[in-house]
Amino acid sequence: MGLLLANTPAHDGIAGLLDAHIAVPGTMLDLSVAHWVSDGLLAIFFFVVALELQYELTRGDLNSVRKALQPAIAAAGGILIPVVVYLMIAGGAETSSGWPIPTATDIAFALGVLAVFGRGLPSAVRVFLLALAILDDIVGIIFIAVLFAKDLDFVMFLLGVVAVAVFAVLSRMLRGGARIPVAIAMVLVGLVAWGLVASSGVHATIAGVMLGLVMAPKPADQTRHVLEPWVNGIVLPIFAFVAAFVVIPQVSPTELSPAFWAIVVALPVGKILGIALFGWVAMRIRPKGAAPALPFVDILAAGALGGIGFTVSLLLANLAFAEDAVIRDQAILGVLLGSLISLVLAAVIVSARARGYRRAMAIA
Template identity: 35%
Template sequence: MVWKISKLFKEFFESERTGGLLLVICTVVSLFIANSRFGEMYVNFFHLKLGGLTIEHWVNDGLMTIFFLLIGLELEREIYKGELSNIKDALLPFFGALGGLLVPAGIYMIFNYGSETQSGFGIPMATDIAFALGILSLLGNKVPTSLKVFLTALAVIDDLAAILLIAIFYTRGIILMNLLIAVFIFVLLLVINKLGVKNLFLYIISGVVMWYFMLNSGVHATISGVLLAFAIPFDFHEDEKSPSHVLQHFLHKPVAFVILPIFALVNTAIFINSGVLGQSLIQNYSLGIALGLILGKPLGIFVATFLSVKLRICELPEDLNWKVIFGVGILGGIGFTMSIFITLLAFDDPVIVSGAKLTILISSTIAGVLGFMFLNLFLRGEN
């Protein structure tokens, strides 16, 4: 069995690869400015209010909704027609993702169960698609197609889990009326979809209204992006002309080259004090995040896929072996975007938030370097 690769997947892979490299640059720039003499001015800028929300909130609750809309559109396509449409093909990355979720969360809870930081269990469960594919792309043509598909499918399933985590565990103070209005708009869009209405503008305008009520409901506003994605028509027969395909194609580059870089600039503006840094990295929440990402991710992904194949639940593609599966598992420890996003929802204490962000950056860097070195060694040995 060798997985095939679709045209839209290639486009997605290319945009995520370049976008991942841009994220690295924006992170370095943000850290540099935050720790320069302009640092205080730079950080305060993101706390300025516009229309009742700070710039930081507009980015994390507004722009990131568009990011989640793209994730939803990708999930919709993968489930209906892509790499996850065949249950047998989807089982391997599904089990890999499941192991990569449970083991890191378990490691985190070993250090933090019963403490004020136990709510951060979702942080090491996340994988950043852009960064992971960006590192994988550095290995060039020797990367098997099936490995690209496996990592992408695993990260997409990972994102779905993150969305569910946010909806279930990181929702506070429900305002029922606003939530019901948001749900009503979603149901109405589903009905319009079933009636065959394909006017993309109508769906987007309705999605903005749904976002407003979701923002003021207590459920995180980004969930509205995912709901909107599944309400937008997907046409099997005229795939490239369907509203879902058109919007997904349009959003790839703005998300990769504008929205995620802005997210990085806003959320990695961290003051680094050597004394505070050393202290924050030995806290229980930091140890849980670091070990969850660096150790838990590869172990969880490898063990779960290995057992699922040995139990004959699914098959390992012909052009893959267990060494490269473990290498991809290491890349799965690159949390970054999603991990930082969950950090902002899990913690209120600014000191803990900054410490967690630093731990995520360091851990993700280590996972990226180790994953690249491991795969470079064993992929080179096969070619």
């Protein structure tokens, strides 16, 4: 919808609204509406991602080296190969900074495609995809925290860490009659932590990650289940609208930035090659007691799903080319097209594999 409206007469009015600034009195926070969405609303998305990370790393499918090794190797391939593909096409001085963009996997979209088209697939495929997508997210979070921090204010950041520690302590006090006042205090402390991190030069979404990782396990699980529908139904669509609000350039394909073509190729091709090849190697070196090896075609399906970048790739595109609006907009278009190609490719492969499994079960 954002892409559609950006290319209609409504463009100027909506662009003016998104560029309007809203300041928080008494603080350093003075952001445009678009940045309140990408730095504020998206922090809630990363908070929920971190809650899931915490669960998987402590009690789920990544809580031991034995469980994590195979998806970790596949995830490494799904990061390294897209980077290589990107730099081969857009390694010039103007566009090389976009290399992190095609490394991301959108868990929500990938699992959604798997749920719609994968009826009959063994649960091991979903577990493998979820594990590698989560590892993908960890790397994406590191990229955002390390590569895109600017004018770092260590005092502000350390104060943010203190606020996160207070949030962790409060989350362990959520019991009995004190639940409501403690929960209110947690929300206020969480907002303070976000504001301090945002003011420190570290991207504000990292505050959401830190808060999610330190929350006590039981309330973390309850919070994730409460917030996930809101994040998927409201936060992500709003962010997608704002991020995709770009004008399609009226130029020939040969005049488009190398960044556009690099992302369009690296997401579907780089991801599927990297995950499939590294995943195949991982299945050959399984540690003792690891889950049975997945067939190569199932790993191929996971690779196609891994190319659906959307949310994190869109954020990385905005960050990588923040100083060049023309390349940034073309990179965003590359993310949308590359993710769409991956989505269609994944739907075809996953559907074919699911039909095969259903036939085999019917014969058995």
